[in-house]
Amino acid sequence: MKNVIKLSLLVIFSLSLSSCGGDAKKEKKEKVKITTKKKEVKKVKTEKKEKTYDLSNKGIGPIKSITLSADIDQAMATKGAEVYKAKCTACHKVEKKFIGPSPKGIFKKRSPEWIMNMILNPDEMVKKDPIAKALLMEYNGSPMANQNLTEEEARSVLEYFRTL
Amino acid sequence: MKKAINIVVALIIVAGLFSCNNGGTSNKNQGALSSSAAEKVYVAPGELDEFYAFVSGGFSGQLAVYGLPSGRLFKVIPVFSVDAEKAWGFNEETKPMLNTSHGFIPWDDSHHPDISQTNGELDGRWVFINGNNTPRIAKIDLTTFETTEIIEIPNSAGNHSSSYVTDNTEYVIAGTRFSIPIPQRDISIKEYKGNFKGTLSFIKVDPEDGKMNIKFQLLMPGFDYDKAHPGRGKSHGWFFFTTYNTEEANTLLEVNASQNDKDFIAAINWKKIEEYVNNGGGKMMPTNYAHNVYDDATHSATSTMIKEVLMVDPAEVPGAVYFLPTPKSPHGCDVDPSGEYIVASGKLSANVTVHSFTKMLDAIENKKFAGEAYGIPILNFEDVLAGVVEQPGLGPLHTEFDGKGNAYTTFFISSEVVKWKLGTWEVIDRKNTYYSVGHLMIPGGNSQKPYGKYLLAMNKITKDRYLPTGPEVTQSAQLYDITGEKMELLLDFPTVGEPHYAAGIPAEIIMKNSKKLYKLEENKHKYATITDGDARVERDGKEVHIYMTMIRSHFNPDNIEGVKVGDKVYFHVTNLEQDYDVPHGVAMIGAQTSELLIMPGQTETFVWYPKQVGVWPFYCTDFCSALHQEMQGYIRVSPASSNIELSWGLGED
Numbered sequence: 175m176k177n178v179i180k181l182s183l184l185v186i187f188s189l190s191l192s193s194c195g196g197d198a199k200k201e202k203k204e205k206v207k208i209t210t211k212k213k214e215v216k217k218v219k220t221e222k223k224e225k226t227y228d229l230s231n232k233g234i235g236p237i238k239s240i241t242l243s244a245d246i247d248q249a250m251a252t253k254g255a256e257v258y259k260a261k262c263t264a265c266h267k268v269e270k271k272f273i274g275p276s277p278k279g280i281f282k283k284r285s286p287e288w289i290m291n292m293i294l295n296p297d298e299m300v301k302k303d304p305i306a307k308a309l310l311m312e313y314n315g316s317p318m319a320n321q322n323l324t325e326e327e328a329r330s331v332l333e334y335f336r337t338l
Numbered sequence: 339m340k341k342a343i344n345i346v347v348a349l350i351i352v353a354g355l356f357s358c359n360n361g362g363t364s365n366k367n368q369g370a371l372s373s374s375a376a377e378k379v380y381v382a383p384g385e386l387d388e389f390y391a392f393v394s395g396g397f398s399g400q401l402a403v404y405g406l407p408s409g410r411l412f413k414v415i416p417v418f419s420v421d422a423e424k425a426w427g428f429n430e431e432t433k434p435m436l437n438t439s440h441g442f443i444p445w446d447d448s449h450h451p452d453i454s455q456t457n458g459e460l461d462g463r464w465v466f467i468n469g470n471n472t473p474r475i476a477k478i479d480l481t482t483f484e485t486t487e488i489i490e491i492p493n494s495a496g497n498h499s500s501s502y503v504t505d506n507t508e509y510v511i512a513g514t515r516f517s518i519p520i521p522q523r524d525i526s527i528k529e530y531k532g533n534f535k536g537t538l539s540f541i542k543v544d545p546e547d548g549k550m551n552i553k554f555q556l557l558m559p560g561f562d563y564d565k566a567h568p569g570r571g572k573s574h575g576w577f578f579f580t581t582y583n584t585e586e587a588n589t590l591l592e593v594n595a596s597q598n599d600k601d602f603i604a605a606i607n608w609k610k611i612e613e614y615v616n617n618g619g620g621k622m623m624p625t626n627y628a629h630n631v632y633d634d635a636t637h638s639a640t641s642t643m644i645k646e647v648l649m650v651d652p653a654e655v656p657g658a659v660y661f662l663p664t665p666k667s668p669h670g671c672d673v674d675p676s677g678e679y680i681v682a683s684g685k686l687s688a689n690v691t692v693h694s695f696t697k698m699l700d701a702i703e704n705k706k707f708a709g710e711a712y713g714i715p716i717l718n719f720e721d722v723l724a725g726v727v728e729q730p731g732l733g734p735l736h737t738e739f740d741g742k743g744n745a746y747t748t749f750f751i752s753s754e755v756v757k758w759k760l761g762t763w764e765v766i767d768r769k770n771t772y773y774s775v776g777h778l779m780i781p782g783g784n785s786q787k788p789y790g791k792y793l794l795a796m797n798k799i800t801k802d803r804y805l806p807t808g809p810e811v812t813q814s815a816q817l818y819d820i821t822g823e824k825m826e827l828l829l830d831f832p833t834v835g836e837p838h839y840a841a842g843i844p845a846e847i848i849m850k851n852s853k854k855l856y857k858l859e860e861n862k863h864k865y866a867t868i869t870d871g872d873a874r875v876e877r878d879g880k881e882v883h884i885y886m887t888m889i890r891s892h893f894n895p896d897n898i899e900g901v902k903v904g905d906k907v908y909f910h911v912t913n914l915e916q917d918y919d920v921p922h923g924v925a926m927i928g929a930q931t932s933e934l935l936i937m938p939g940q941t942e943t944f945v946w947y948p949k950q951v952g953v954w955p956f957y958c959t960d961f962c963s964a965l966h967q968e969m970q971g972y973i974r975v976s977p978a979s980s981n982i983e984l985s986w987g988l989g990e991d
Contacts, residue, residue, distance in 0.1 A: 260858065264870040264889040264914045272989065273892065315964040319890055320917040322855070 227283045233303050235291030236325065242286055246336050254327075254334030261321040262331070268338055273316050275309070278338045286332055293328045296320050378819060379829045381408040386849075389781050389842050391794060392451045392465050392478075393815065396836025399446045401467055401478060406781075406792055406842060407817055409831030417476045417485045418446030418469040422932035426485075429934055430908075430943040431863075432632070434641035438472050438490050439626045447471045450501055450839045453480075454548075458505040458570050458675075458786030462847035464548050466501040466510045473497030475512050475541060477548055481853045482634070489550045490627035492647055493520045493537045499566040499671075503543070505574045505786070509608065510550065512539040513579055517560035517586075521623070530588035534560035537649075538579060540608060549631070554615050554648040556606065556659070559712040560586050562595070563604070564669055565736075570786050571677035573695040575609035578680050582667040584711075596686055600719065601668060602661040602711075603682055605698060610658045611650055620650040635862040637940050653713040660702060661711060662693055663719040670736035670777075674745065674760055675786045679724055683734035683747060690734050690747055692763070694724035725763040730756045735776060738783030740790030740820055746783075748775045748795060755795055755818065757825060769825045771816055774799040780820070781842030789844060793818040793825065796837040803830055813837055854918040856939030863941035865910035870894055875986045882907045882984070888922045888936065889914040890963040892988065893956070896971030900984035901948055903977055909934070909956075912941040922969070923959030933959045948975040 232238065258266075258277075265273035280289060284305070292299050292306060296318035299306040310317065323331070381387055387405025394401055399419030403412045420427030420436070427436045427444055436442055446469030454464045465478040473491035478484065491497050491512045499513030517534040519525055525533060535557055542553040562583040569576035584601045587594030614620070625647045632639040652659040662680075668691070670683035680693040701721040708718045733751030740746070744766065747756050753774055757767040775797050781789040795816045804812050812832035819826040858868050867873050867885040873894040876883045882905050887894045893911075901907060913922050915938040925933040929946040936942050948954070958969035976982050 259871065260869050261914075261916065264887060264892075264894065317890060317963055319915055319920070322916040 228305065229283075229285050231303070231305060232285050232287035233289075233291030233295075233306070234298050235295030237287045237290040237294065237328075240286045240290065240329075240332075242336070247333055250330045250333040251337050252334075254330035254332065255337075257323065257327045258331050258334055261323060261327075265316075265319065274313055274318065277335045280335055280338075289335065290325075290328045290332055292318060293321075293323055293331065294325065375819075375826065375828045379407040379409065379817065381405065381410070387845060389789070389792065390845055390848055391779065391781075391815075391840050391842045392453070393779075393794075393796070393833055393840040394448045394451050394467060394836075394838045395834045396449065396813075396838035397447050398835025399448050399469070400834065401448060401451055401465065402834040402837075403483065404815075404831070404833075405845075406794065407828065409815065409817060409829050411834070413483055414834055415478055415483055415485065417467060417478065418443075418448050418474065418488075420444045423935065425932045425934050425942060425944070428932035428944070430945065431638040434639040435485065435488055435630045435632060437630055437641035438474070438628045439492070439643070440472060443472050445471075446474065448476075448838070449498065451841045452502050452510070452784070453841045453843055454507040454543075455503055455785055456506055458574070460782050460785055460787070460843045460847060461507075462843050462851070464507075465841060466503060468497050468500035468512060470497050470515070473512065473514070475501045475510060475550065477550060479548070479634075480848050481851050483852075484632070486632040486634070487548070487550055488628075488630045489541065489552065490629070491537075491539050491552070492625040492627040493518070493535075493555060493623075493649075494539065499538070499563040499579050502566050502568055502784075504568040504577075504608075505570060507543050507545070509553070509568075510541045510543055511566055511568070511577060512541060513563040513566055514538070515562050515564065517562065520557065521625070527588050530560060531586045532560070534586070534588075536561055536563050538563065538566075538577075538604075538606065540611075551629075552627075552647055554611065554620055554650050556611065556650050556652060558604065558652065558659075559584075559714070561602070565671045567671050567673045567680075567784060569677050569695065570673050570675060573673065573677035573680075575607065576695075577606040577608050578671050578673065579604040579606070580664070580668040580671040580682060582669075596667055598666075600663040600665050601684075602716070603664045603668065603671060603680065603693065604714075605660045605662055607658045611655055614655045614658070615648060615650065619655065620648040622646045623649045633862075634856075635860060637856070637861070637863045637942065657702070659714050660698070661714055661716040662698065662722050663708070663716065664691055664693070665689070670734070670747075672737040672739075672745075672784065674739050675741055675788060677786075679760060681737045681745060681747070683736060685733055685735060685750070687734070688729050688732075690727040690730060690737070690758075692724045692726065692760075693722045697724065698722045725761070727756075727758050727763045727765065730758060730765050731768065736778055738778055738780045738793075739788050740780055740783070741788035742790055744790075744820075746778060746780065746793055746820070746825075748778045750774055750776060750798075753797075755793065755825065757820070767824045769818060769827060771795045771797055772803050772814075772830070773797055773801060775816075776837075777839040779840035779842050781844065783842075789842075791819070791821055792828075792842075793820045794840055794842065796833070796840065798836070800832075804832060815840075855916060856937060858912075858914065858916060858939045861912070861939055861941060863910075863912075865908070865943060866941040867910070867912045870914065873986075873988070875900075875984050877984050880905050884909050884911075884986075886911045886924075887914050888912070888924065888958065888969075890920070890922075891958070891965035891969040893924070893958075893969065893971045894988040895986035896988050897990075898972070898984075898986045899974040899976075900982045901973055901975050902980055902982075903948055903951060903975060905948055907946045907948060907973075908943055909946065910941060910943045911936055913938050915939070920962065921960050922962050924956060925959045926956040926973075927954050935960060948973070951975055951977055 389406040416426035451467040473494035477487040494514040496515030498515035517536040538556040561581040566579040583595035665687040666684040668682040731749030731752040737747040779794040817829040913936040934942040
């Protein structure tokens with residue numbers, strides 16, 4: 175009996191091992207061997223996605239509605255840049271995809287409310303919001319960290335994103 | 339028979355399960371008659387305990403935090419002993435906390451935690467606890483549950499009648515157990531009598547930030563000072579210490595310190611002495627002791643050596659110190675919530691002796707003295723006696739109170755807790771403990787406002803109560819329900835080290851103040867890396883300083899080259915997370931120290947001496963996210979003669 179249990183445990187264990195290992199290998203292969211091809215594939219994907227971006231999705235969290243003024247509030251954006259540098263750059267770079275996506279051009283893809291809710295309420299967002307859930311998968315399960323920004327700070331970061 | 343018991347146990351468990359499923363009604367809604375012991379201690383998954391219990395670890399040197407009534411262990415707070423799990427005494431920030439006049443001491447014997455009070459009620463700001471062996475008092479901040487201050491006690495040895503706080507935490511007390519030559523000098527041990535002295539230290543606590551400083555030491559006769567308690571309410575302003583070895587024996591104390599029929603309780607009018615000191619009284623005496631303070635902003639401790647202490651000779655402050663004759667080698671010295679009764683547990687006496695504060699004041703006023711010892715007046719036993727609990731058990735040890743007129747005393751030799759009534763001195767109930775109970779604890783049970791719902795008895799011996807674990811078996815605590823006329827044993831649970839003594843408090847007083855993280859913008863650590871862009875590596879001769887950040891789930895930098903054999907490499911690691919309950923750890927192969935366990939927003943440092951050429955990994959030790967296993971990095975170590983420049987990076991090709 176004990177042996178049976180051990181055996182089945184082993185099977186389960188090795189299954190999980192092989193599935194993890196398999197994924198990792200595939201990704202690495204893509205990265206290493208077919209860099210150019212991969213880029214092409216990506217372009218196609220993004221084009222497709224652009225068409226289907228749901229800008230009506232406001233996300234889940236404290237922010238229900240935001241009106242952006244026509245002009246960018248420079249003072250607020252400057253403050254936002256400071257907050258971004260201090261709290262976000264460990265995972266987000268402006269010029270490239272890093273641990274998480276770049277904020278550049280984000281207003282084409284997401285509503286301002288969604289962006290702020292993702293900053294202020296990431297735990298619930300990655301569990302319930304369809305876009306956030308998909309992003310979590312796309313970024314290998316690396317979670318958006320809750321950096322405990324105040325609403326005011328998050329709003330200033332949003333304003334900074336408008337300047338990018 | 340065993341089977342029958344098993345079946346019964348199974349039935350009880352099944353019954354318990356069913357009752358829980360009945361709409362999830364909590365225990366509180368059920369009548370006392372229908373609730374079993376199991377229900378009373380069952381805290382359902384996701385529910386919270388009603389009380390915190392801070393239980394000292396005795397020879398473990400630490401302070402463990404349990405929930406009551408469940409007996410679940412939440413945290414072991416490192417205090418006097420190094421703790422590799424939390425890098426206490428291993429990282430550069432906390433090493434100064436364990437500094438003393440004898441140098442770095444990695445261990446002590448932690449005994450009597452006491453929670454800070456305001457107006458004689460628990461306020462839940464700090465816990466104070468004494469280290470016995472190398473005399474020290476520590477303060478634990480109850481917003482962080484971390485030790486933030488340790489002060490060494492000079493002119494003390496076996497710091498045992500400690501660390502009790504007065505009604506408004508004006509003072510925390512540290513009394514010596516062993517008397518010693520003061521100042522220390524090279525004399526024969528046989529010259530004990532008259533040459534050895536005991537000191538009682540009054541440590542002033544700053545009402546704002548809790549900072550401790552030794553206001554004065556009282557130079558007492560060469561007895562052993564065992565336990566203590568401050569006056570409460572009407573007796574606020576006084577402090578009471580039990581003494582033994584009034585024989586002043588220096589060898590075979592087991593026999594020689596048990597000769598006198600009565601020893602003393604020393605009653606100290608500390609307000610009078612404070613006034614004397616404030617008016618310039620006392621003599622500064624050269625000494626040497628460490629004062630170690632942990633700063634929440636720099637996340638670092640500093641150790642300062644202090645070179646003098648104010649010594650007060652009681653003979654020069656008339657009316658400040660009296661001796662109350664008390665049978666026989668008394669241990670516990672406990673003051674009831676009204677402040678009227680001083681309960682002395684003469685451990686070799688058949689009875690529990692209770693003194694009256696009012697009668698003591700009377701006797702002092704009428705100068706009814708039986709004699710004196712070293713210039714200190716001795717009162718008459720009969721003049722101060724309030725009453726005697728007649729033969730309640732063997733080996734009385736410690737008493738606490740329920741706030742309803744009852745006292746509860748432990749009996750070490752007869753292994754029991756006895757409930758008796760203040761004023762009539764009649765025994766109401768007795769329950770066995772398993773076995774050899776030392777101290778007991780009722781939350782708030784030594785304050786003016788006890789929360790008389792549970793009693794925790796702490797046992798020295800458990801023998802057959804738990805699965806055997808070789809020659810060393812667990813010590814334990816036992817929880818009793820004391821809401822009824824009779825006590826009811828509810829629960830046994832194992833404890834860390836020796837559960838020597840405890841302090842308990844309603845959870846709601848503390849939990850609302852509990853800190854969730856350290857704000858990055860308030861991080862003033864000298865080597866903090868607050869923004870990820872500042873992550874870097876610097877060389878200063880043979881010293882290499884790595885300014886590293888961590889966030890789910892990577893280190894920055896995670897590739898470092900240009901380190902050489904013979905370097906001294908500092909890892910200054912800042913956790914950039916700003917979310918509750920997301921610590922990260924870090925460990926380096928071959929580092930002769932512990933891991934670091936770094937809370938959100940905090941910076942910690944360890945030192946690594948690379949000794950072998952090669953490429954050596956480091957990694958996160960606290961399971962932080964789904965990508966925890968990816969949280970790793972490498973350091974290339976080149977020969978000492980190499981001229982490879984320092985370089986570092988994260989995510990670069």
